[in-house]
Amino acid sequence: MADLATPFAVRTAATLRVPDVVKDGPLPLAEIAHRCRAVADPLGRVLRFLVHRGMFTEPEPDVFGPNDASNALRSDLVDGPCAWLDLDGAVGRADLAFVELVEQVRGHHPAYPAAFGRSFWEDLAHNPQLSDSFDTLMETKTQGIAPLVASAHDWSRYARIADVGGGKGVLIAEILRQHPQPRGVLVDLVGPARNATAYLQEQGVLERAEVVAASFFEPLPVRADAVVICDVLGDWDDEDAAQILRHCGQALEPDGRVLIVELLPDSDRMATFTEMDLRMMVYVGGRMRDLDRTQQVAAAGGLSVEDFTPLDNGYAIIECRCER
């Protein structure tokens, strides 16, 4: 449980795309190193270490080949783990901030800024490649939940739906696809907003959608009958989350609703939930919340929870009305 060599060796192989390079069969180490733009001697030592832990084969000295474990790390697998482990990608890099966990727990400093000199969001804003990699990871993640969210609520009752912190637009695109009447507006920071326009066009819903680049820490420059906010509140502490919700509530037309979509704790998924909670703490100083705590944050943001729809995947849609 406490070994660090194995996860770092696996992540190094994934980052260098060794599983892709050897997918068709064994290759000499020098050739693998050349194709991976790596140095043969240290790469060979990493691969040999992994062979003895069940990943890759070494059919003859200094020749390495694939096996099931290495194939599971190929970058062309839809929904595979490679992009999440890539040390050059937003989440693989953020995992490196765990070296500062003990100092965060001692109350000395938040982990990510201590590891990288600025916050996670500032890092993305300064590095388009990192920002794009994060949007792509969120795209994959949200593709898994969007169809459920889009079908579990009657979105057709709203004329205009804003997806705040909507990333690339996977959720709003799915809602618009399943419900032909409403129009959509996606609000996010400049980088994701740029990617969202292209994504919504690809999905064939851009004629019913617009994209607005804005921060949810300012009053939102949009009005809507429903504001959906999915997997965003966990990125923030209670005070920030309440401020975001206040701005969502203020953007509502009369009798509008804020729909919070979040993973909630349940007895079958506590390993995932607590892992997410730790990641949120380390990456962004956020936290995962149960329904009671979400309700308290909503109240602090001027919203009252009036309905709650649990989904099969552990997420829930928490429907709130604005207390004006």
Ligand SMILES: C[S@@+](CC[C@H](N)C(=O)[O-])C[C@H]1O[C@@H](n2cnc3c(N)ncnc32)[C@H](O)[C@@H]1O
């Ligand atoms: C965890 S992602 C969730 C994205 C999307 N809702 C989804 O479920 O795929 C959090 C989103 O919040 C956005 N975000 C972070 N800070 C923001 C801010 N100050 N204003 C608007 N959006 C912000 C990020 O760019 C990112 O798209």
